[in-house]
Amino acid sequence: MVKVLLILLVIYSFSYGKIITGNWSDPVTPIMADYVKRLIHKAETENAEAVILTIDTPGGLDTAMRDVIKTFMGTDIPVIVYVYPPGARAASAGAIITISADIAAMAPSTNIGSASPVQMGGRDIEETMKKKVINDMVAFVKGIAKDKGRNEEVIVKMVTESLNLTAEEAQKQKVIDVIAENINDLINKVDGKKIEKNGKEIVLNLKDREIKKVEKSLKEKILTILTNPTVAYLLLMIGFYGIFFELYNPGSLIPGILGTISLLLALYSLNIISINWLGLLLILAGILFFILEVVTPTFGALAISGVIAILFGSIILIDPDSPYGDIPLQIIIPVVLFSALFFISIAYLGLKAQRRKTPTGSEGMIGMIGKAETDIDPEGKVFVSGELWNAYSDEPIKKGEKVKVISMEGLQLKVERVKDGSKI
CATH class of the missing domain: 2.40.50.140 (Nucleic acid-binding proteins)
Known part of the structure; x- marks a missing residue:
């Protein structure tokens, strides 16, 4: 009897799922899509009971929004999107992400809506194109609303009329499911609810589950800053001016270094190159800086720039979808330091040889x-x-x-x- 109880206890411990939580309080960008993919992947790997994503966003890119929603729909793990804390908002793309969740929740004093499409920078779209974009978005949100049992008419007005709702209004009009004061209150209120997910009925069993929070990685924090339009613009201008001054005054080096790195970062910020290309190009730029340090010793200026470029490039090189995950810093840092030491040593020996008296x-x-x-x-x-x-x-x-x-x-x-x- 004791053995049976022990076996049952072991089985129960393995089946005791966690609640994976994450937080996104920035615009909807490809970085958010990558973060959500990582969140869902962790939940699937650990056989979690549910994922709770708290958001506070002004909206963002249509393509990134659709990637997030595809990730929600492609997993068997129940996904709860919670507009939190009080004072937060789920606007534009954030509103559509919220209603696409299996459970849509909001905190008091939050709002949702204003999902009318606009161009990047907030400018309105040309009339003919605007009709096409709105019709496409209306069809998209109708499909989501129907699948999740939400109020189609009101959700469509968010797109066509920029309708915005308080948490109380959204619950009353069946746009969201729950209003909760905090995460614990949310868990208590949704515990026992039934949802339809990929053809299966799932009963949420969330009380007394371990809550495991997934923070943004260093890579995601850095790239979130880079995707800010103001930062992208400044990087682009620094890149142009840096390269111009280097061409105007060859050999000054510092403007050229700053210009090259800034221009590469700006190309990513403006969605001209992908994250993988940015990582690769930064690593190649770092190696070039090291080689130039050997050829034209600059007392370490180029070597330091090479270290920064390779370090940053290595951190962002691997796609978040890779089954092997990111390259760990425990590997990146020694490799970068070895590369720097190797090239600096060569530069030092070369400089020493130049200063040595010619034997013939x-x-x-x-x-x-x-x-x-x-x-x-x-x-x-x-x-x-x-x-x-x-x-x-x-x-x-x-x-x-x-x-x-x-x-x-x-x-x-x-x-x-x-x-x-x-x-x-």
Whole structure:
């Protein structure tokens, strides 16, 4: 009997699912789509009971919004979107993301709506194109509303008339399911609810479950900053001016370095290149900086820039959809430091070799010590570097005395007596 109880306890412990929670309080961008994918993947990997995503967003990109909704619909894990904290909003794309969840919830003093499509920057769309975009969006939200059992008419007005609702109005008009004060209140209110998910009926069993929060990764935090339109514009201008000043004054280096990195970041911010291309190009730029440090030593300026470029490029290189996850910092940092040390060492040895006296030719002869093979007064012969040379001196030098080469004119050396006066 005891063994049976132990077995049942083990089985129960393995089936005891978590609640995975996440938070997004920024515009709807590809970074949000990647974050949601990571959130859902973690929930699926850990066999979670549900995912709760709290949001506070002014809206964002249509493509990113659709990616988020596809992720919601593609998983068997129940997804709850919660507009939180009080004072938060789910506007535009955020409103459609909220209603696409299996459970849509809001905190008091929040609002939802204003989902009319606009161009990036908030400008209105040209009339003919606007009709096409709105009709497409209306069909899209109608499908979501019907699938989730929400009020189609009101949700369509969010798109066509920029309708905006308080939490109480949204619940009354059957746009959302629950109003909750906080996460614990939300869990208590949705516990036991039945939902339809991919053809299956699921009863939410969330009370007393472990809550596990998934924070933004370093990569997601950095890229969220980059996707800000103001940041994108500033990066673009810094990039142009930096490269211009480098071309105008070749060799100044710092403007060129800043310009190159800023321009690459701006290209990503403006959705011209993907995150993977940005990572690859930054790594290549970092390697180029290292090579330039070897060729034209800059006392570390290019090397430091190379470290920054490769470090950042390595962090963002791998797609979040990769089954292997991101490259860990424990690998990235040693590789970057080794690369920096390797190239700086080469640059140092190269600089040292440039400063070393040339062992052959006229420069290599200067300062060498030899001996007088004959008396020199003012001319004679000396033996230096294993060879016999014609030489002259401004002072008499006797045969056998040490001499030092002070200059070379053609094949004749100018020498002086070594002051200790000893003979060889």
